[in-house]
Structures are given as structure tokens and as C-alpha cells.
Amino acid sequence: MEETSIPLPFGDFPDDVQLCVLSFLLPADLAAFSCTCKRFVSLYRHDQRLWFSMCHRRWGSKTLINRWGSGKISYKILYRILHEYDNLIGFWRRCGDAAATAASSSSPLVFFEWAPFYITCSRITPSKDGGYEVIKKPFLWMSVASNGEPVNYLDPDGKFALTEEDLMGESGLAENELIQVNVSFIGECHAVVEENLGFSGFGKDSSSGNLRGEDYENVYGSPPDKLMTEIYQYFANRTSPSGNGSRRQKRKGKDKQGRIRKWEPEHFVKIVNCSPKPARPLQGLWKGICENMSLDFYLVSYDDVGGIACRKVGDSNRALTYHAPIFWTSNLTFIESPFSPEEDHIYNCRLHLRPPVEADQSLLLSSDSRDISVSHMLYINSSYDLVIPDLVGTIANPRQMEGRIWQYENGTFGFGFLRDSYIIDLKHIAVDGHLLDTV
Template identity: 55%
Template sequence: MDSSSHAIPFGEFPEDVQLCILSFLSLPEIAAFACTSKRSLSLCSGGSRLWHALCDRRWGSKTLISRWGEGKISFRLLYRTLNEWDSLIGFWRRSGHPRPSSTAASPPQLVFFEWGPKFLAGSRVSPSQNGTYGVVKSPFLWLSLSPSGEAVNFLDPNEKSSGFPSEEAVREGDFIPVNVSFMGASHLVVEENVQGFGSSRFGFRRSSSSVNLTNDEEEVNGVDTNGLPGSLPDQYMSEMYQYFANRTSPGGNGSSRRQRRREKERQGRRKWEPEHFIKIVNCSPTTSRPLQGLWKGIAQDSKLDFYLVTYDDIGGIACRRVGDSSAERFSGCPLVFWTSNSNYIKPPFPPKELFFYDNRVHPRAGDPGCYLAENEAETVSHILHINSSFDLLIPDMADNAPVNPRHVEGRIWQYENGTFGFGFLRDNFIVDLKHIAQDGQLLDVEEPDKD
């Protein structure tokens, strides 16, 4: 019997089932489906049920979609907003000079964005200073929507709050309204909003990162496709030009002079200097790049550090320590090791390699001089040679590079559990690296000091 005789037409499924199936599709795919029949067109453009299904499918397990905007905004608007803000999720690195501060310490360089119940939160992330693998997470930035659909973004300059600010805290001036602007897909600017009060009850205009939410809607057969990655290829570039055009005036006419005067007035009222952030796009390992990503490790001095490992297009692997940036070149991410050789040694290992590994210690969390016992060390699955050459990698650093090849030659030991460690011939210890985050969640989180 022909199995096709038992096929059930899509239109005979209950509408709830049809909407559930459509929620697995992208908006361009839904737009194409809407072209197939009048019934399909009606289903795709017939109200908020489809948009609710799309939001729930994509973000329902990450945030409470019914609580955004106190439940008073359309799911269509919510989808377009969350679709854009979804690119914020993950790790970013502060770029440029640290902002002026009353304290000597500059803010941590690493920032992590994650979903909250009805907002998106950005937190500064720094290594714990108590000799453990703990990670200090300090929330400082929140993005959400008002009941009228306006973007409301707040920043806590003191980084003492642990949740989205209340209206009372905003009125008292404990939080600063900010604009969050995308300058390309991987460049973010956070700057104080000192002008232009909008229609929301908090009185803040929509950030330029959500500019497409206020523009005329782009639809295909009644299905909105605006705000999708790739739907407006020149959007980020035009935003970048518009951003810098609004901040500089090439001419000398009266309008330009007024613009410069208004800019000076805004600078005088500003409580917060703009901060720039660059996204770390490959912050997790993959099957083909098992060392890639952000890691944390404790060296011989029992100090926890963050490390970023990247692969280049010719097979090289570089590891840099993620620290606070400064005016000094390369000080923001100093080089730890680099190798052009990505060919692993597989078991059985030569006796020389076994001796090299077995005669090195693994610093552990705790006091200096405290090491892992031999039976606590991870099982090695692969070994990679480090053949760092500073004069080839960064010519400007050649004068400070060690001339003894033992100072740059070392090994990377990949463990069976997916982590790895590295060490050099000049040292007698191995820095074991662990994950900073996994499955979108920070590991070993510690509360910041509120004093």
C-alpha cells in the first residue's frame, strides 16, 4: 500500500499544532510558507499567537517572555527586540582606556551578558583573589522594555545592585539611564543618555541599538522580517556612520556650531564616560578546535588568571592572558604562548614525554606551594608542542623576548575530560585550565564585596 495515502495534509492539523510546527522555522521560512495559500497567509499574519509561539520556542527556557514590559507589549515587538539583543549573550572584552574612577583599580576587562526574568543583564567578571577557582560576578547593566514598548537601559555606576532597578532607585539617581549602541555585529558602545526623553514612564528614549524597532516595518506577505540577521545587511554599517556623524561636525555653519555647543552641554552633565566593548566570538571549544575559548587557571603563585585561546587561519594557536587594559601596548592581553604546530602526539607516548609530564607539579587552589597529588592529576589524551617565537609573532616584543629556546619551548597536555594544561621547559609546573562558563552559565560564581 502506498504510504502517501496515509499522509495528513498540514492544514488538517489543529491550529495549535500548526503554530507549534511553524515556531521551529525562521521568519524568512515562514514568509515563504505564507505564499503557498490563502490559509497559510491567514495563519502567519492572523494575530499574536504565532509571535507568542516564536518567542516561547526560542527564549521561553531562558527568560519569562510574558513578564517583559509587564505583559503589556505585543509578542511581535518582543520577538524583534529579543532577536536583536540575543547577539549580546556571551562574553565581551572592554576596549580602550579604562574610564576615570575615584579608585585606583580599573574595572575588570571581561563582561558577560545573560538573560534575566524580564531583562538582559551585563556583569563584569573577574578572578577571585582568595586563591580559589571562584569567579566574581558584578552586575552593572540592565536592558529591558517598558509597558509602552520603549527600551529602558540602566547602569549602576557603583556595581552594588544585584537586580533590575526599581522606579524609586531610578528617581533617586542611584542608576544612570544609558544608550546601548551596536557599532557593527561585534562592537558595542554604552554611553549615558543625557538628552531626549521619550514616551515611557521612565522618560528615556529608545537606544540606537533598537533603532529598527521604531522604523517602518518590513513585511513579506504580511509577515514581518525586519530585524533578522542578514535581513538588513547595511544596517550595522549605517548605524556606525550615523553614530560618528552625530558626534562630529565637519562644517562650520550655524547648525554645526549649535551641535557642538549642545555636545559640550551634554558633556558637562554626563556622569558616565562611554565604554566600548568587543565581542569574544569564539569563547567555547569545538571538536576541531578543542583548546579554543576562555579558560581560567592557577599558576605557581596561586593567583587565578583568565586566558583566551584562539586559532588562526594557518593552523597556529595563541594564548593570551585577559587582564585590564591600559595605555601600554599589548598590556591588555599579554601573550602567554603561541605555536604554529597543531599536530598532536597520541598515545602511546614516548618515555621522554612521560618523564617531562610526570616531573612537573600542578598548582592548586590554596596557599603558594600547594600542589595536586600525583593521583589527582588528569589523564592525558594528547600532547602538543609549544614552539613560541616572539620575534615572528610580535616583532616589537623581540627585544624583550628570552633568547634561550628553553624559555619558549613547552607542551600543551589535553586531558580526557576536555580541559587542558600547559607548561614550559623553563618551569617545573603545569597550569591546568578549567572552564569559566558552560552551557551559557558562569561557573564557581562568588558575590562581589559590597563594602
């Protein structure tokens, strides 16, 4: 007698199995699934175990889910907050007017990363000891209060190391010594940090920032009619000449005018594609010792027409050297080893610009030793007239603009030009989202 298998309905599985399976879904998919029966509607809307499982599966290895908002915030709301914060993780570059950044650190590079119950942002500057070490100086902390309100504090001078009591407003340090700020997003790759002039105490300002508790309750599944009502009320309160919202805005504007701004807004743009990929081995953010023997940061990007450009990381308002590429090529065809005797001579007769071993002890322990085997080679050019039309015809000797990229077996690379007697070797600044060689 043949045995027949009877499919088991999903609703008959144990609760822990259902939660495990559902935690793999995105909120939009979960909302669609919840329409299948009333029990799953309730599960989607109110079951904290489900939303905790979703938060823990996505971010549990990066932060402590149950400590955000002192463990009192709804995990459904927390999912929405962490989803938006997730886009912050990585490297960003400061941009904007010189006046707005004059009081800031000279470093244009910042790094957002996960912490136990908050996001921290640090300024990243090259060290001055002649090695590959970078200085990591936290200046911005982003968390959430137990009522779902954003808690963003800024330390312009990087003098404090905040604790949980500080961020939760229990020590008085945050309110007395730090600046409460709003972090607003313009798309996915532009963020603005500006002082919250309407702040009147910890967790009391319902207009601080773009993350508000009331925005999350129905963010994943509001009925269309209710959503349109909310949109109408939102714009009516802000624009109606006779509405209470307009008067509230006027009063708030007068209150802000009476305060002295401690912090000018800073704008940041995200550095996308910060790490190499198999199809783009040179892509990413790198660090290297430049010709004056100081550490600098380099960004290598692949363009839409098949070229590669390398630039130093600097403010958008800096001089031409930070806009124009250090090297550029439209030919992505690597030449594999072994090379011709002429190419071997070009490589072997040049000095590698690296710190002395005693200035960088990491060289003794890493695979990045003095004897690195070259696996591939690529032709490059440093003639700016290739990408800047105004410079066409100004290069006297085009051959002096030619150069090479030597890719090493450990994934790093070096570059040099025929006119120079040295090679600039570039190392990773971060691996798997973690900064290397920090002090």
C-alpha cells in the first residue's frame, strides 16, 4: 500500500517555526501575506515576537536589538528606524560651501557604523606618524528614545566618549555639553546634519528630525483613504494661512530666531561602491603614502563608459587637484604575468612609497610585505585633457603622462608614471565594514 503525503498548511506549523519563516520576509511581503487570514493580520500588526525576529535576523549581528530605546520601543517601529539608518553605514564625504565647513575638522571623510544601541559617526583623518594608521574621532551619535523619538547628539570637538546614561539623558552630559541635531535625508546618498533649535529637553521635541514615532504606526499597511487623509492634513497644517499649524510654525520660527546657532549645517554625500568586486578589482576607497611621504585617501571609481578614474578624497570646494583625476584610463584590459623585459624594468627600477617598518608595525604581521608578487598590469594616463576639455593641447610630452597599475596577488595595487621614479602602493582602508589600523 503506497503512502500518500498530505501537505501541512502553514497555519498548522508551531509558532516558533512560523516566526522563523516569516522573519525572512520584507515588510511589504509580510503585509501582503497578512491579507490571507485574520490571524496573520493580527500577527503582522501587533506581534512583537515577529518584528523582533525580523530585526534580529537583519541587524542582530551588528547591534543589540533589545537595547534600542531602552528596550521599551515597539519592534515594528524599530524596524523602520533601523532600515533607514542602515543606509547610513559606510563612508560619506563632506560637501558644501567653505563657510559652512570652516569651523569643522579638516577631514572631509566620515564613517558611520553600528554600535550596541546607536549609530556613531566618526571623522577619519590620516595619522601623522608616517604609517598607515588612521585617526578615528567620533563626533555624532544617533539613537532613539523609549517613546520612538530620535536622539541625535553632536560633539564638534570630539572630546567625549558617550555612555548609555549619556545618550538616554540620565547623566546631564548630553543636554549640557553636546548639541542636539537633526539628521535629514535627501534621497539615499545625501544627508544633512543641522542643529535642532527647537530642542526643549530630552525626548520632548516632536519635530526633531525626520524620524518621528507617529510616522511608523501605519507605514507598512495604511488603507489608501486614511493615507490620503494623512497627506492632506500634513500639507494643510503647514500651508494653510488660517490653520493652527501655520500659527504654530510662526511661533516656532520666532523661538528659533531668539537662539544663537552653535552649529552650521553640514552636508554629506555617500561614497558608494567603497569596496572592490571581482569584476571591478580596483574599485573602492584606498589609502596610500603619497610623494611627500604623508598618508592620503584615494577613491577609485569605474564610470559608465568603461573607464577608471582615481582621485584624492577632498571637499567639493577644494582646488582642481581634488576634482581632476590622478590617473585615468579607458582601457580595462589587464596584462597578465609574465611581462616583457621592458615592463619588468619599468617596475623593478622604481621605489615603493611605503612607511618604514618601524613606523608601521602592521607590515610585520600582514601579508602586505615588502616582496609582493605582481599578477596583472594595466596602462593608465594622467593627462587631464582626457577628461577636462579646457586642457586639450596643453600637455607638452604626452609620454610623460603615461603610467602603469600593478595589481598584487593579495588584492591591493600600486601605480606610477614613467616620469616618476616611484610607485604609490595602496592598501585597504576598511574590510567587511570595519576600519583597519585605527587609533
